[in-house]
Amino acid sequence: MPTSAEVIQMAVTAVTESAARYGVTDTTVAELRNRIHGKPGYAEGYLNGNLTALLVRIADDHHTDCDEPICRTCDNLRDALTIRLADMTTDPRMRRPRPARWPLQG
Numbered sequence: 335m336p337t338s339a340e341v342i343q344m345a346v347t348a349v350t351e352s353a354a355r356y357g358v359t360d361t362t363v364a365e366l367r368n369r370i371h372g373k374p375g376y377a378e379g380y381l382n383g384n385l386t387a388l389l390v391r392i393a394d395d396h397h398t399d400c401d402e403p404i405c406r407t408c409d410n411l412r413d414a415l416t417i418r419l420a421d422m423t424t425d426p427r428m429r430r431p432r433p434a435r436w437p438l439q440g
C-alpha cells in the first residue's frame with residue numbers, strides 16, 4: 335500500500351502530465367500560485383469555487399454535445415459531480431440561510 339506521500343506524488347504526476355497535454359504552462363501556474371500565496375482562507379474558497387464552476391461548465395458542455403448511451407466521460411463526470419455534491423452538502427457554510435458568495439471574481 336502506498337504511503338500518503340507516494341499517493342500525493344502520483345497525483346501530482348498525473349495532474350502534471352494531463353496539464354501538459356492541455357497546454358498548461360509553468361507561467362500560468364506560477365501566476366495563480368502567486369495570487370493565492372499567503373491567503374489560505376481565500377485560496378481554499380477561490381480554488382474550490384473555481385474548480386466547482388469549471389466542473390459544472392465541463393459537465394453541461396459535455397451533456398449538450400454527448401448523445402452516446404454509454405460514455406466514459408459521462409460516467410466520470412457523474413462520479414465527479416457526486417463527489418463534489420457530497421463534499422458541498424457536508425460543508426457547514428452551505429447550511430447558512432444565504433449561500434456563500436461564489437468566489438469567481440476573486
Ligand SMILES: [Zn+2]
Nearest residue numbers: 400405407408
Ligand atoms: Zn458523454
